[in-house]
Amino acid sequence: DIQMTQSPSSLSASVGDRVTIICQASQDIGGSLNWYQQKPGSAPRLLIYDVSSLQTEVTSRFTASGSGTHFTFTISSLQPEDVATYYCQQYGRVPGPFGPGTKVDIK
Amino acid sequence: QVQLRESGPGLLKPSETLSLTCTVSGDSIVGSDWWNWVRQPPGKGPEWIGEVFHTGATNYNSSLSSRVTVSIDKSRNQFSLKMTSMTAADAAVYYCARARRRVGWSFDHWGQGTPVTVSS
Numbered sequence: 262d263i264q265m266t267q268s269p270s271s272l273s274a275s276v277g278d279r280v281t282i283i284c285q286a287s288q289d290i291g292g293s294l295n296w297y298q299q300k301p302g303s304a305p306r307l308l309i310y311d312v313s314s315l316q317t318e319v320t321s322r323f324t325a326s327g328s329g330t331h332f333t334f335t336i337s338s339l340q341p342e343d344v345a346t347y348y349c350q351q352y353g354r355v356p357g358p359f360g361p362g363t364k365v366d367i368k
Numbered sequence: 369q370v371q372l373r374e375s376g377p378g379l380l381k382p383s384e385t386l387s388l389t390c391t392v393s394g395d396s397i398v399g400s401d402w403w404n405w406v407r408q409p410p411g412k413g414p415e416w417i418g419e420v421f422h423t424g425a426t427n428y429n430s431s432l433s434s435r436v437t438v439s440i441d442k443s444r445n446q447f448s449l450k451m452t453s454m455t456a457a458d459a460a461v462y463y464c465a466r467a468r469r470r471v472g473w474s475f476d477h478w479g480q481g482t483p484v485t486v487s488s
Contacts, residue, residue: 262430295474297414304463304478305414311471348413352473355427356404356416 263287263351267360273368280336282363284349289329293357295350296325296334298343305348309334341367370394372464372479380486386451390464390479397440398422402467403447404475405438407460407484415460419467420447454486 264287274280284294292312297305307316309325312332322343325334336343346364351357376388390403397403405417418428418438426438437450451458461483465475 293472295472297475304465304481305475306478307474307476310474310476314470316474316476350414350474352467356406356419356467356473356475359413359415362413 263290263357265349265351265358265360267347267349267363269363270361271364271366273366274339275368276339276341278339280339280343280365282334282347282349282365284327284332284334284360286330286332286351290351290353290357292328293351293353294325294327294332295352296323297348297350297359298345299348299362300345308347336365339365339367370466370477372466372477374462374464374479374482376482378483378485380454380484381488382455382486384454384486386449386454386458386462386484388449388462388464388482388484390447390449392445392447392466395466395477397445397447398442400469402427402473403438403440404465404467405449406463406465406475406478407458408463408481409457409460414463417449417451417462456486458484459486460484 296309299305346362349360402419404419408414420438440447461481463481464479466477
């Protein structure tokens with residue numbers, strides 16, 4: 262089975278900082294990688310699909326890249342409304358596992 | 369706009385069967401999308417449970433497949449989840465979600481989630 266890991270598990274940064282989250286797969290997953298944002302008490306929200314495509318109505322502060330087993334998600338300039346937990350998810354022919362999440366806070 | 373809404377009992381006793389329904393509005397479940405159930409235990413990441421296509425085709429998480437049935441009701445634009453032999457380990461927020469394909473697949477619309485507690 263494919264396993265997804267994320268690092269760091271949490272981070273605290275200042276408003277305006279550039280923030281990067283790493284997602285690694287236990288085996289090559291090609292381009293089958295999505296990123297979600299989840300705020301407390303809410304459902305996950307799709308931000309990025311197919312590794313690097315920005316979902317409709319999602320801010321361009323969010324970008325992502327990668328392939329194979331190594332993927333990155335970046336917030337170019339952290340804003341207070343970005344405080345949330347971020348999950349990567351592998352999704353091949355059927356839905357795959359989510360990563361354990363990275364909690365992002367404001368310092 | 370597309371909306372999904374979960375409904376069903378939120379409190380079960382151990383060994384009982386969970387039955388949840390997802391009502392879809394703003395989109396027809398008869399199309400090219402798959403309709404999914406995802407759960408999230410407290411403090412943990414989401415876990416995919418299973419999915420159904422409008423033809424009735426299904427796929428399940430292998431770790432849950434012996435206890436799970438996902439079905440579809442095209443006349444009501446709904447799909448449902450049944451999970452048998454519930455235990456405290458199954459306590460979670462249960463979400464329904466639409467899976468759409470661009471190049472690959474992703475969950476692009478989610479319900480608000482419904483909490484499920486398992487307690488005697």
